[in-house]
Amino acid sequence: MARLELRNVVKSYGIYEAVRGISLDIEDNEFVVFVGPSGCGKSTTLRMIAGLEHISSGEIAIGGQTVNRLGPGKRDIAMVFQSYALYPHMTVRENISFCLEQQRLPQAEIDDRIMRAAETLHITELLGRRPGQLSGGQRQRVAMGRAIVRNPKVFLFDEPLSNLDAKLRVQMRTEIKRLHQQMPTTTVYVTHDQIEAMTMADRVVVMNRGVIEQVGPPQDLYHHPASQFVGGFIGSPSMNMLTARLEKDGDDLVVVLEDGSRLAVPAPRADVYSAYAGKAVVFGIRPESISSLAPKPGFAMLDAKIDLVEPLGPLTMVYFNIGAATLCASIEPESEPRPQSTMSLSFNMNQMHLFDLESGRSLARM
16 A cells, blocks of 8 residues: 655656646545546556556655656556456466465465455456467456555556456446445556446546646536636536627626527626626536526526437436537426427526636636
């Protein structure tokens, strides 16, 4: 178990900077998920922590020890890869025990560690099989078992579920979270799937173009995104975004949309945004903050022509246009929306977001 520290870490490939001076402290036993689009630098960061990539500048420390010059085998980390990386000619038991035998541990200790890991991961009955005889989910459990038996200071997961089907991904992310609760270890997990990040992490690190956009608990990133990028990346479906203007209407503050629609800003939020009256902004609101229910205090009504309807059982997604922008709302199926019909929608303005048009930063944080 160990604290993991990154200090102004840079990774350059010639003139291209894949990681641009990131700093982060990961506490002992904390489960931190790096998330972001392809090419944002998250996997490169993980590989630098593992020692599989040399850092161009900066410092990485594990348990208070700088590891910049230590090879992967000397960092006391265990990594679970996307590809499982199992030896096809070895049994499950042999795959799990391989690293322990390399350490020349007593056979009794090796057997004990294997059995405890197998019981934790529910793969005891698979110990005599070879990888070719296993399903994708079973292979991933074996790869995790091989990491667990090492009792490392840090676990590193590099998109371990991306090769699995949707149902198995849900099952395996639950298993990984349960495993961390049973065997708390400092864990860094990389994924492009924001749902994995939200459901598994103690803290989420959102990366974009080689920098950290925001770090925080999942609910904080969801409810208080620091930038337009974070607001659009965290949440599924994505946050609706459209250009608008903030205007004074007597003592009130309103958001004026592209088609001229006017949405009143609730008084508590108006105090935060009043300094930006008269300016163009990016208005953001999540689909789940738009409903077909009767309005409440802080809600604004808008009549919309429904373009597309997607029934999902407990919710129905409807799509409609405001100016050149297409918006999505998550509404109650009892309202029975139909394409090309006009529907009154309630915008919960208590949950809206406004971003600076040029920098993309949240106006509430500027």
